[in-house]
Amino acid sequence: MIQSYNLKVDIPQKNAYSYDILIGCNLLDSVDELVNKYSFANKFLIVTNEKVAGLYKDKIAIDKANWLVLPDGEEYKNFETLKLILDAAVKNKLERKDCIVAFGGGVVGDMAGFAAATYMRGCDFIQIPTTLLAQVDSSVGGKVAVNHEDGKNLIGAFYQPKAVIADINVLKTLDLRQLKTGLSEILKYALIEKSCAAPLNYRLYDFLIQHKQDIFDLNPEVMSKLVHICCALKASVVNQDETEKGLRAILNLGHTYAHAIESLTNYTTYTHGEAVGVGLKMALNLALIRGLIDKGYFEQAINLIDEYQIAPKIPKLDKEEFYNVMFLDKKAKNGKIRFVVPNGMYSVAIVSDISKEQVMESISTCL
Numbered sequence: 001m002i003q004s005y006n007l008k009v010d011i012p013q014k015n016a017y018s019y020d021i022l023i024g025c026n027l028l029d030s031v032d033e034l035v036n037k038y039s040f041a042n043k044f045l046i047v048t049n050e051k052v053a054g055l056y057k058d059k060i061a062i063d064k065a066n067w068l069v070l071p072d073g074e075e076y077k078n079f080e081t082l083k084l085i086l087d088a089a090v091k092n093k094l095e096r097k098d099c100i101v102a103f104g105g106g107v108v109g110d111m112a113g114f115a116a117a118t119y120m121r122g123c124d125f126i127q128i129p130t131t132l133l134a135q136v137d138s139s140v141g142g143k144v145a146v147n148h149e150d151g152k153n154l155i156g157a158f159y160q161p162k163a164v165i166a167d168i169n170v171l172k173t174l175d176l177r178q179l180k181t182g183l184s185e186i187l188k189y190a191l192i193e194k195s196c197a198a199p200l201n202y203r204l205y206d207f208l209i210q211h212k213q214d215i216f217d218l219n220p221e222v223m224s225k226l227v228h229i230c231c232a233l234k235a236s237v238v239n240q241d242e243t244e245k246g247l248r249a250i251l252n253l254g255h256t257y258a259h260a261i262e263s264l265t266n267y268t269t270y271t272h273g274e275a276v277g278v279g280l281k282m283a284l285n286l287a288l289i290r291g292l293i294d295k296g297y298f299e300q301a302i303n304l305i306d307e308y309q310i311a312p313k314i315p316k317l318d319k320e321e322f323y324n325v326m327f328l329d330k331k332a333k334n335g336k337i338r339f340v341v342p343n344g345m346y347s348v349a350i351v352s353d354i355s356k357e358q359v360m361e362s363i364s365t366c367l
């Protein structure tokens with residue numbers, strides 16, 4: 001019998017709001033019981049996309065549920081699709097205590113969550129994440145959004161679900177590239193673990209070294225534990241800083257670089273995870289240049305990234321352009337880029353006094 005995990009997320013800022021994240025195998029078999037445990041809804045609206053519906057519609061048996069199947073792709077994460085969800089909620093006469101269920105990856109989760117946040121000023125919302133990225137990252141923490149033509153996730157809210165149900169079995173149908181997208185965020189957690197101030201010492205970094213093959217084989221025991229550790233780390237950060245006033249920024253390790261790579265290649269060449277993989281290397285470079293970490297840790301961490309093959313070779317991007325795009329990143333405050341930089345084993349600091357030369361050097365070693 002493979003262990004399943006039940007993790008509590010507590011948001012003290014929100015009148016001690018708390019919810020459960022369930023992680024394990026075969027959770028979908030009891031999905032009707034679970035959603036009814038966490039929501040007193042009379043009706044459920046299950047929001048998914050064509051791909052996930054094609055693979056798993058038969059596995060989800062929820063009484064009193066209607067389905068809305070959206071087209072698949074980040075390009076549909078917009079107002080038009082959001083309206084389709086809200087229209088379906090109106091058409092199905094959902095009431096405030098009724099529940100929108102997001103069944104899919106981060107795109108479905110973010111959009112369905114935003115619809116739930118705004119429908120009748122907030123109806124119930126449950127996440128059933130189906131990609132590794134969604135299970136370890138996007139379904140935890142309550143950020144929901146749609147894209148605007150001028151920026152990703154520009155329009156959104158903080159809206160926490162009633163529960164998250166992460167069934168490890170669904171990861172089997174992900175292709176390797178999608179799996180690696182999740183793995184990039186997981187390696188990121190390993191590099192920030194100490195700064196998450198989690199109640200337990202999970203030693204994620206060592207876990208990743210020990211279980212690499214099991215992870216690529218999707219060993220259910222190992223994957224359940226891995227997803228649990230990552231959710232626990234993210235939850236610990238979110239518990240302390242729900243709305244990114246401070247600590248939550250550490251989750252952006254590698255992301256200032258990654259956003260520049262994605263933007264310079266029009267979001268078409270690399271997955272988010274591939275850009276993050278390269279961004280993690282650049283952040284480690286910066287840390288070494290600044291003397292914040294020693295060569296031993298630097299080499300070990302770069303090796304781990306290479307072993308997981310999450311950072312592809314990127315063609316020569318123009319360094320000047322790269323730097324300018326980084327400055328446009330929404331995390332640049334008062335014209336200064338705030339970098340999350342490793343400052344010791346598994347820990348990071350937020351610094352803003354980094355010179356242009358140092359940034360350029362950190363980029364160029366990866367180009």
Ligand SMILES: NC(=O)c1ccc[n+]([C@@H]2O[C@H](COP(=O)([O-])OP(=O)(O)OC[C@H]3O[C@@H](n4cnc5c(N)ncnc54)[C@H](O)[C@@H]3O)[C@@H](O)[C@H]2O)c1
Pocket residue numbers: 049051052055072073074077104105106107108110130131132133134137138139140141142143144152153170171172173174175178181
């Ligand atoms: N809210 C947050 O805190 C947060 C954090 C990180 C990322 N995000 C958002 O998440 C999105 C990316 O999420 P994603 O990587 O899950 O992308 P995605 O939702 O587009 O899913 C990736 C692909 O996998 C398919 N898929 C989903 N589940 C599958 C399964 N079990 N088997 C086979 N294929 C499956 C999808 O249909 C899609 O084609 C972005 O829009 C990003 O902005 C949000």
Ligand SMILES: [Zn+2]
Pocket residue numbers: 185255272276
């Ligand atoms: Zn990310």
